[in-house]
Amino acid sequence: MSAVRTALPLAAATVALAVVALMLGDYPLTVPQVLTALTGTSGFESTMVLEWRLPRVTAAILFGAALAISGALFQTLTRNPLGSPDLIGFATGSYTGVIVVTVVLGTSVVTTTAGALLGGLGTAILVYLLAYRRGVQGFRLIVVGIGVTAMLHALNTWLLLRAQEEVAMGAAIWGTGSLSLTSWSDVVPAVGVLLVTAPLVVWASRPLRQLELGDDAAAAHGVRVEPTRLAIIGLGILLTALVTAATGPIAFVALAAPQVAKRLWTGAGIPLVHSALTGAFLLLGADLLAQYVPAQPVPVGVVTVVLGGLYLLGVLIREARRA
């Protein structure tokens, strides 16, 4: 009951923010206008809301939720509030993949997606293997991730320096992470694939709770620890990969959302539903900031990296004080 009671305000806040997002734009609307437009009966305003603004809002909500769930899975498994696909070199690896396919094959949605997926998954596997030493310990995973990220970052810079300027600029824009998808035709495939992964998340939630109690306790409950852990990490990476392929790297939502959700929730552990709602709210809010606060709209990835990085610094400073 308490889970529902705390989740409802989060859901309501996300819906309210979505309505605000639908109101804003070159042609501002009022709340009644948005609600009427959503029914599809008010001509031009309906086209504007349903065809232009709703895809972006939908993408922000679903992608934010997916990133947050991915982060919640990682943080639960590593038992570390700093465990997150952001910190294990995933985004940089995706970026490497995208730059390589852009330079070699040119830009198209299919090649970009494939490059991001392969680059990200390859990096994740590499980091996991390098960090593996009689099991994977959270901190080692993170520092290995930092090292691999540094190498890939150097590689990316080198590739961009060698590429032609238009190619470099195109790849660099992808590299900042943007939600400026314009139409349903871009949003629907990504959303469809994400919805397919939803049952997997539901499946993962049970063994996840048992792993949370510790490896020994989970094993006593009949969970095969290492294969399950690997499967859940794979699921987390898949969620991030799907979002990253569609938008470019959007940093730190996966890191921050589960921790914010945990503070809003009174129970033990990291709640998946609350995390998803928080992630949706954060990414939607960050996208609004990105569009309307700077003089010129910036990609949402720029906003999340700055806010999320400050959040991470704050967490670390507070922990240093307490220690």
Add this chain to the structure above:
Amino acid sequence: MPHSTVQHPVATRYLALGAGTVALLVVVVASLAIGSRPVPPDVVVAALLGQDVPAGDWRAVVELRVPRTVIGCAVGIALGVAGALIQAVTRNPLADPGILGVTAGSSFFVALGVVLLGLSSPEQYVWLALAGALVATVAVALVGGSGGARVDPVRLTLAGVALTAVLAGVVSGLRIAAPRTFNALLTWETGSLVDRGWQVAGPVLPFIAIGLVTALLLGGSLNALALGDDVATALGSTVWVTRVGAVLAVTLLAGGATAIVGPISFIGLMVPHVARWIAGPDQRWIIALTVLLAPVLLLTADVLARVVLWPGEMPVGIVTAFVGAPVLIALVRRQKAFAL
């Protein structure tokens, strides 16, 4: 402490000092002799002695390679010693001015100056680079060493990652606002010794020199600090003076180096570890050996950077990342590294 002084007799240290000097001479010669323009060794010597050589060769050796080698030495020393200082003050084996975001602070302030104020000459932006390094170093010290409590190395490393991410995010926002400066900025962001002549380095070298002298003076107090704040105080060392001195020295060294070449990571991570491995935990020896070995590493990386894509060049920061990141990974795989 992982090593005891017993394992590091004086002879080993002096042997290392000698070997380091020889290695430094070798890479200096290599740095003068190797480049995209093939110049025969006898012509290199003749050019250095001021004899009559073809104008192109003279330009390549005297006007390009000599300043590049000297600057490479200065920057290598600056980054290496800055790394040794940060590792000593934070008692963190994973510390490095690049990893902890100090060089990111410098390059962030410089990027602000380039994009917002239209600065283009090093005399103008050296101050910004130093200010950026100071802000970042203070932030790192705030997370890492303020209370004197031992801070988890990984947390400090993460703080550097977070700081770097925030600063890089703002810079990429600026870049979108001003795409025309995009290419110039990207080249500088990598860390490179190409086209850094006397006019770039001249105004900055005095800062590096002051930072180096400060670091050498601090050696003894850092040894006391390694025993913990209470013991250090009991031994008559003023802890806060040591810390503030170290922060200022790191600022001058890392900020100065970044002002000349842009951000270069991992030199400050690797070299002090090698020095500690050879000389044991005495900070004075660690700093002395770092002064010799860091330029060896940076110049070797720079010579490699000139050779791998010959006749083109790779920014040296990319080479150091490729050499240094595996060292970071190896260090974290070795659990003992955490007991600094």
